[in-house]
Amino acid sequence: MKSNLLLLLAAAIWGLAFVAQRVGMDYVGPYTFNGVRFVLGSLSLVPLLFYFRTSSSAGSAAASYRADARAGFLAGTVLFIAASLQQIGLVYTTAGKAAFITCLYIVLVPILGIFMKHRIHPWTWCGSLFAVSGLYLLCVKENFSISYGDLLELVGAFFWSIHILLIDHFADKVNTLRLAFFQFATCAAFSLAAALWLETITINALLQASIPILYGGICSVGIAYTLQIIGQKDASPSHAAIILSLETVFAAIGGYLLINEYLGLQEIAGSALMLTGMLLSQLQNLKPSGNDVSKSSAYNK
DSSP: OHHHHHHHHHHHHHHHHHHHHHHHTTTSOHHHHHHHHHHHHHHHHHHHHHHTOOOOOHHHHHHHHHHHHHHHHHHHHHHHHHHHHHHHHHHHSOHHHHHHHHTTHHHHHHHHHHHTTOOOOHHHHHHHHHHHHHHHHHHOOSOOOOOHHHHHHHHHHHHHHHHHHHHHHHTTTSOHHHHHHHHHHHHHHHHHHHHHHHSOOOHHHHHHTHHHHHIIIIIIIIIIIHHHHHHGGGSOHHHHHHHHTTHHHHHHHHHHHHHOOOOOHHHHHHHHHHHHHHHHHTGGGTSOOSSSSSHHHHSOO
8 A cells, every 4th residue: 555655646746747848848858858857856865865874884885886876777778768758759749649658558567577477467457458548538639640759659658668667676676765866867867968969958948947847856756756666666567557657647637727728528537447447456455365465476577
């Protein structure tokens, strides 16, 4: 329950961040937006890193930091690719299509998990189907066709799936805060390098986009991605994918409350299906058994 609530809170923060991302793109390019917000996300964790630092020998501390840095670099590289494809794709496709295609990680995560010898519970598959159906109703308003932007979002969904599986792999093996910090710093470095090469960065544009960037950096990156790592310590990646996909529901609610986007019957039905999918994926936990009680037995590695 604790893990589910942490992941749900992360989804809520990311959902509202979708509005910030749309507004921020009016003033700065995608690489600039991602670069600055991930720098802010990294800096927001520095006080926590000092506060929760552990006392250990110099040798073991150095080895631990190297392991955390390697894990963070790998996760941050995948995060950079996924976040970049999502931001660039938004330039060429509609927000509805982008949200739907991105959250196809609901299905991709359990499919990729099969190749990693994860055993996926039938209720998880059932929940995934409901969630994808809900995503379609919530997001797709026009004829579904694959454009250049759609293709970018589809490739991005593949990398979001890999990121969820990577976090699942590292979450209980390395220090949570350091993993988060190193992956943010890696993503920030790659994004800023691309921004300096491909985009024009001005102080005035950054000031105009300051509120979306601050929310995207401190809340979406610093808080939500860290909650994802903590939450995935005790949740299987397939369950996490379904819960995190509820960011689309929160994005729709945020759009209605903040920028007056109307929620029709189709959107409400889609949100209800997604909620049903999340609940169905958790049914296996209602009857504990020898093989389906916890993360370690909900799927086998």
